[in-house]
Amino acid sequence: MIHSDRKLIVFVAVSCMILALLGFAWKQRTSIPFVTVTLEELTTPFVYGSARVLNNITTGIGVIDTAVIGAFTDSEKDNTIATLEQKLANQDEVVAENIRFRQLLNYKESHPEFTMTVAGVITKDYGTWTNTFTIDRGEVDGIEPNMAVVVPSGVVGFITDVYPHSARVQTFLDPRSAIGVIIQRPESRLAGVVKGDGNRPNEPIMVNIARDGDVLVGDKLITSGYGGIYPKGLLVGNVTNIENDKEGFVKNATIKPTVDFHRLEEVFIITSSTVQSPEKAPLEPRLVPQTQRDQVQGVKGAVAP
The missing domain is CATH 2.40.10.350 (Rod shape-determining protein MreC, domain 2)
Structure with a gap:
């Protein structure tokens, strides 16, 4: 048990020393070129890959965001145009209706006889x-x-x-x-x-x-x-x-x-x-004298005795 505890203490101590050295080396990276170059060579692939991944993620999010905003913008624009066109049509209809009713009113006022x-x-x-x-x-x-x-x-x-x-x-x-x-x-x-x-x-x-x-x-x-x-x-x-x-x-x-x-x-x-219709001339019925033919054959439409 004591042997295991000693190993753990040694591992922790060594780890702390390594971290301390790495920290010192990072602070002195401009003074110790070989340390800086080595660290950069080790970390560059990871940094580059991470940057590419983050850049692609950012670009994708930007594209999606632009598409969504564009879709909402186009839809709102179409709805606005349709609303304005309907309002314009309604206004034109009201104007046309007012013109017709004004003509009817003027006609009615100019013909008091009706x-x-x-x-x-x-x-x-x-x-x-x-x-x-x-x-x-x-x-x-x-x-x-x-x-x-x-x-x-x-x-x-x-x-x-x-x-x-x-x-x-x-x-x-x-x-x-x-x-x-x-x-x-x-x-x-x-x-x-x-x-x-x-x-x-x-x-x-x-x-x-x-x-x-x-x-x-x-x-x-x-x-x-x-x-x-x-x-x-x-x-x-x-x-x-x-x-x-x-x-x-x-x-x-x-x-x-x-x-x-x-x-x-x-x-x-x-x-x-109140407009008077033309008077019809009174007509007096006139009887046409019967002809000899009528006397013999009878008037058309009547039954001969």
Whole structure:
């Protein structure tokens, strides 16, 4: 036991002496070249390797850090751009909506003779043989069939079907529609009828104009007031072309509507009007004397005794 303790004491003493010598040699490394060179040769590989490892670790961490920061930066940039673009789109939509509503308000204020209800367009059904759309106003809003539908740029159509909270509008482009018009030019004032054309859905026609009727390309058409649906004086369109009928007895005029039907978003329904419709001349029935043929064969549609 005593022998083992002596060995341990000797080992500790020798170790302390070696460490002391190494410390002295390190302090005197500039004075004792052979010690310095030897230490540097022994430690250089380890120092170089450690430096390379640490440098690679630092570089890797830097690359990862840069990539992560770059990813977050790009994502934040994309989100910021998307947010700004959405805000810009919302602002443009608000501006466009304000412009439309201002036009509607100005139109309503400039036509005190009409009581009008504004409505939004919710669906459209534009085709070859039909031209209608649905609005978000109905029976609960006082909407009734045959009420005229207009916008500041002119006539749109009339109400055909009414539901509790919506209604269907048939435009005058519909082939089933007909609207009485007058040429606004003072030298003419020619009256006629404009109908939709299924072959050319966007180009209604003023039909059956007398061959010598005073109509010119560029003439402006307004509603005549006949028929009881459209008040007199509303814009309809302009004459773009005049063609003779195949039979040669009458001519037809192609019309370009003043309303852009593909851009309709809000419309007015004229619920009442103080504009008087043209008075119809009273007609007294006149009986045509029966001919001898009628007396013998009987009137068409009647049963002979």
